[in-house]
Amino acid sequence: MSKLKIASILFLLSTFILKFSSMLRDLVIAGLFGDSYRADAYIAAMTIPNALVLFMLTGMKDAFLPSYYKFDAIGKGEQHLTNIAKGTMWISLILSIVGMILAAPIVRIVYPSFGQYEDGFFIATWTIVIYFASLVFVGINAVYEGYFDAQRKFSFSVFSQTSVVLMTIVFALLFHEQWGILAVPIGYFVGTIVSLMLKLIYRTPKKFMKWKQPLNKEEVRQFYLIFWPVGLTIAVGQINLMVNTFYAAGLDQEGVVANLNYAFRLVNIPQAIFGVTIATIAFPIIARARVMQDMSFFRKGIEKGILYMLMFITPTLAGMWLLMEPLVETVYERGAFGPEATMLTSSYAILYIGSTFFYSIQAVVAKGFYTLEKGHLMMRIGLGSILLNIITNYIFSQLYGAPGIALSASLVGMLYSAVTFTLLWKLIDGMEAKYLLKNTLQIGIATAAMLGVLLVLEWQTAIGSLPSLLHIVVLGTIGAVIYFAILLLFKNEFARKLIEKGGNPKSLL
Template sequence: MSKLRIASILFLLSTFFLKFSSMLRDMVIANLFGDSYVTDAYIAAMTIPNAIILFMLTGMKDAFLPSYYKYERLGKGFSHLTNIVKGTFWISAVITIVGVILSPLLIRQLYPNFNEHGTDIAVWTAVIYFLSVAIVGVNAVYEGYFDAQKKFSFSTFSQTIVVLCTIGGALLLHRQMGIYSVPFGYFVGTVLSFLIKLFYLRPRHFLLWSQPLDRKEVSSFYMVFLPIGLTTAVGQVNLFVNTLFSARLGEGVVSDLNYAFRLVNIPQAIFGVTIATIVFPLLAEAKTKNDMRLFKVGIEKGLIYMFLFLAPTVAGMLVLMKELVQAFYERGAFTASATAQTSEYAVLYMGSVLFYSIQAVIAKGFYTLEKGHYMLRVGILSIIVNIIFNAILSNTIGAAGLALSSSLVGLVYSVITFTTLYNISGGFRLAVIGKEYAKIIACAAVMTIVLLFIKYNLHAERLSLIPYLAVMIISGAAIYFVALWLFRVQSFKEILTKGRIKKVSASRETGEL
């Protein structure tokens, strides 16, 4: 069994566990605090520092991997790691100090409709999350380093620790601290994640402690990182824009939109991000060899395998959305009325799952070619489009328009990024991609029709909730796999015959998928 296959399987499993724990965190918050103004204040406040945190976490990994490979070929990989860790720590520390000082002013200016208690919650939530940024920056560099070593699962494990501590903080301390227990748990998890990395690598292999900081090398890295990080933060900026609009639409809107977004984001994070992350080292290898054919086949495979897993998941969630929201959220402080609202928003968010998953694979191509500035330009355009769509749709159809806006913006974003990469890379085999997509869509459509028949004609919905979901999910998976076999989907055939995604070099020889 190849090292890449083992790493891919471990990464997929660890990603499943990460998303499960993230979903469990949201379920705990929904159970304890529901969609009250307290939850609204927490979510609205954490969106601001969270944009910076994701800027560091995801952007750093995308920028560090090709940069590390470049220095590693020169025998300077560990030295480069040391420089980036030290430089990132000082930059993150400055962001922390500025964020903590400005949080009271920002919250009051951005969310004037919050009552006094809600404002206090929002201010302290922002402060605690900003205190985490200094450590998050260092964690992000090492997670990029582990990805460069193809230790994808360890990187995901360290993020899972943070989520589990957040859950633990909420469960153990909510009576004493209220909603503050959630950001406090996150801060503790961030520190623990750092200590685990330090223990795993051991201090002398953690970095070259005595090496002076090479400011020129750090500056060169950040010239590449900034457009990548800012591009990564675009999604959070758009989410922040949505929060600004939703905070003015009444109590519970911010929370219900957030719960809906978190739920539908699961397949994107599991399949879209996972496939993109696994493909990234292959693209970096192609860039190192200056082999554009290998690079293009890697992108094609990433797009096809992502869609192979994503299409049935999206279709199934659309059929079962209300029941999924009930199963995940409806207990404790989360009522049936919150379920109805969240389900409506979740359906309208589903387009963003597909489009941003496509964009996740495409983005790796830009970063590999060191063309991240293209993504940044499109990202800025998407923010402008999002503001326009939010203003129009929230005024016409209310809060549901904010969820619909995310899907429309995702469509614009993915179309522009795909066509741009297509042009600068010399084009992809659109016939191959289109043929596979058409077959996969047909299989997902067959699955959807049969599930609707089971639901309404065989009255499967009369079962209690969990058995009903189990029957529908198992039936859907079985129908989809049979359809894949009947339609002779090539990517599915590869999985059956090889048990893994073929190395892209094999495709170079045959010219086939």
């Protein structure tokens, strides 16, 4: 088996662990605080610094990888790593200080409704302060996770992120009685430090960076000219989520912010597992194709990345649509999270499905833009999507209330994905349309057939009366067998490759 396939399998497994731990964090928060105003205040406040966290974390990795390859090709990869790590440390430190200073006025301006609760402003303000304090460690972690991705050490990069989530969970469980919901951001802060220490130990302090190397400010400046539109584009989804949260908090109904967040997090799991995994594995391949000026291989990488994405994400979301209520019940319903919260969260989650589908496709498309160093185009489209999201949120929240906010996310995701895909198509002089259409139709037919059989079983048998977890496992297993059996009947190349052993890197995507 090729080294890339081994790395890909390890990355997929570590990503599953990361997303399982992320889900565990969410259900711990739901179990301890349910859909109370405390959960609302924490979640609403967290979305503000989290936009910058995502800007640094994911944006840095996407911008750093092609930049590192370029410098490594001339023997200056380590020097470049040191320059970007040092530059990012200072930039993150400045952002941290500014964010902490502005936390209190931001909360009072953006979330005035939290003032009706005894400690609403206190929770929201300190949540922002603690997350901004973490930003300096997040920035340095992001640079090194980009470096590990460039070295195809995907699993270690994901493992270091998992340590942050696990520390958040530990602090929430151990200290929620003493610190309340603030135990969650405090755990996150400690986790970012632990993650950095793991990287320092892994590379050893001596190899971590060239400590005596003077900072090349011009090199950092040139990098950030490329990075900031990439980072802003990556943060578009989080910014749109922040807009959704603003409108949800404005509805002035306790639990709306929390239930929308729980719904989004649950539906986002397939995107986080398949979307991020496939896009991350595809990125080094298309980046190297770009360096070698092999546009044919570049197009093939994009095509196969999209089709692998569709093969996994389409049946998964179809199954989630059918099983959403038992899923929410299984994941969240315990402790402070009751049946009423399950019903509301399930209804919101179904409306978020479109958002997950389209942003998963866009995750691969975005890698093409970054590799072509056309991140500024993505940024412009992203800014347009934010404006559209503000407008549609206003209209739909007025018409439909909280469900309208979830519906707005799916509509904006569809338009955002369509525009970016069309533009990339033009930039690379098209792709094999018949190849894409044939495989997409096969995936669509297999998904429709799977869903049809599952609907019959759900309505005409006793499976629907089984306990929630068993209900999900039985229908999920039957659905997976039907889906892949139909794809194999079509002799679909992607389904066949999943059961093949060996091969070279080009056969993966």
